[in-house]
Amino acid sequence: MAKILGVDPGLTRCGFGLVEGKKAIDFGVFQTDAKTDPAARVGEIALKLERLIDKHHPELVALERVFAQANLRSVMGVAQISGALMATAHSRGIPVEFFTPSEVKAAVTGNGRATKDQVGLMVKAILQMNEIPKPADVADALAVAVCAQKRSTKATTEAQRKWVAASKAANRQLG
Amino acid sequence: MAKILGVDPGLTRCGFGLVEGKKAIDFGVFQTDAKTDPAARVGEIALKLERLIDKHHPELVALERVFAQANLRSVMGVAQISGALMATAHSRGIPVEFFTPSEVKAAVTGNGRATKDQVGLMVKAILQMNEIPKPADVADALAVAVCAQKRSTKATTEAQRKWVAASKAANRQLG
Numbered sequence: 001m002a003k004i005l006g007v008d009p010g011l012t013r014c015g016f017g018l019v020e021g022k023k024a025i026d027f028g029v030f031q032t033d034a035k036t037d038p039a040a041r042v043g044e045i046a047l048k049l050e051r052l053i054d055k056h057h058p059e060l061v062a063l064e065r066v067f068a069q070a071n072l073r074s075v076m077g078v079a080q081i082s083g084a085l086m087a088t089a090h091s092r093g094i095p096v097e098f099f100t101p102s103e104v105k106a107a108v109t110g111n112g113r114a115t116k117d118q119v120g121l122m123v124k125a126i127l128q129m130n131e132i133p134k135p136a137d138v139a140d141a142l143a144v145a146v147c148a149q150k151r152s153t154k155a156t157t158e159a160q161r162k163w164v165a166a167s168k169a170a171n172r173q174l175g
Numbered sequence: 176m177a178k179i180l181g182v183d184p185g186l187t188r189c190g191f192g193l194v195e196g197k198k199a200i201d202f203g204v205f206q207t208d209a210k211t212d213p214a215a216r217v218g219e220i221a222l223k224l225e226r227l228i229d230k231h232h233p234e235l236v237a238l239e240r241v242f243a244q245a246n247l248r249s250v251m252g253v254a255q256i257s258g259a260l261m262a263t264a265h266s267r268g269i270p271v272e273f274f275t276p277s278e279v280k281a282a283v284t285g286n287g288r289a290t291k292d293q294v295g296l297m298v299k300a301i302l303q304m305n306e307i308p309k310p311a312d313v314a315d316a317l318a319v320a321v322c323a324q325k326r327s328t329k330a331t332t333e334a335q336r337k338w339v340a341a342s343k344a345a346n347r348q349l350g
Contacts, residue, residue, distance in 0.1 A: 038261070061214075079251045086213070
């Protein structure tokens with residue numbers, strides 16, 4: 001089974017969840033202080049995500065697709081973290097895939113309009129966890145990973161990924 | 176005089192301009208194909224910006240602050256590139272500073288409501304260039320760098336930067 005890193009990006013709280021098969025192998029939340037410099041906040045979270053990727057070598061990074069929201073500032077923070085993460089994943093030959101909130105809810109609960117509580121309960125059940133992961137950012141990150149487990153069109157095996165990386169390196173040497 | 180990297184971030188065209196004193200020492204535009212994978216587009220531009228930073232070692236990265244715009248998709252691309260750039264700058268101890276569009280226009284032309292053409296003309300004059308830099312993304316990136324030259328509160332000297340980097344490294348070893 002593919003090892004997938006699901007991320008619920010955010011500047012204040014960035015949830016992450018690593019899922020392999022039906023097991024949550026690592027999960028948690030990175031937090032930054034709203035009073036500190038924005039570039040430092042993005043930089044700190046980006047560094048922690050990079051370390052997580054280099055520790056676990058996921059085959060796919062899965063993110064929720066952001067739509068129009070009331071708060072532009074929060075959308076910007078989400079997109080900034082996502083961009084840093086996309087760059088890190090790309091530099092390591094790891095594909096990034098986006099899923100809409102309703103895709104995630106449907107994949108986890110069977111209902112594209114499920115509530116946060118229902119998503120949390122199903123994440124706990126699917127991944128056979130002792131309790132619902134908290135805060136909600138963690139459950140959301142795990143839900144995205146579970147969704148990607150079921151629906152990804154990009155997850156590759158380790159062997160495929162090495163082939164792509166080797167072919168990229170060869171192209172760089174040629175060009 | 177400080178060496179400043181101004182960037183006009185975007186997924187389709189990302190303009191950059193390096194200004195030292197009243198001289199444009201490097202400028203241009205990175206482009207990606209809209210048909211390719213979003214993470215690959217962010218990754219390619221992020222890599223090129225990283226190489227630019229590691230070639231020139233700017234003392235400051237200057238960006239235009241994005242406000243609500245009609246097109247959320249384009250705002251997202253801008254924020255994703257900005258986020259990757261913020262992470263790169265932060266990892267190298269280089270401060271990132273944002274300026275509003277009217278601050279940039281006012282710093283370059285004396286008028287916060289100047290047109291694109293006026294900004295281009297003044298960038299050419301201030302930096303003693305032979306012609307107005309094209310496309311507009313390049314002129315905009317140089318304009319942000321010129322604005323930062325005048326108004327930055329974060330630009331540091333090389334010595335200060337080394338001190339900050341050394342103190343960060345020491346803290347990492349402690350903690």
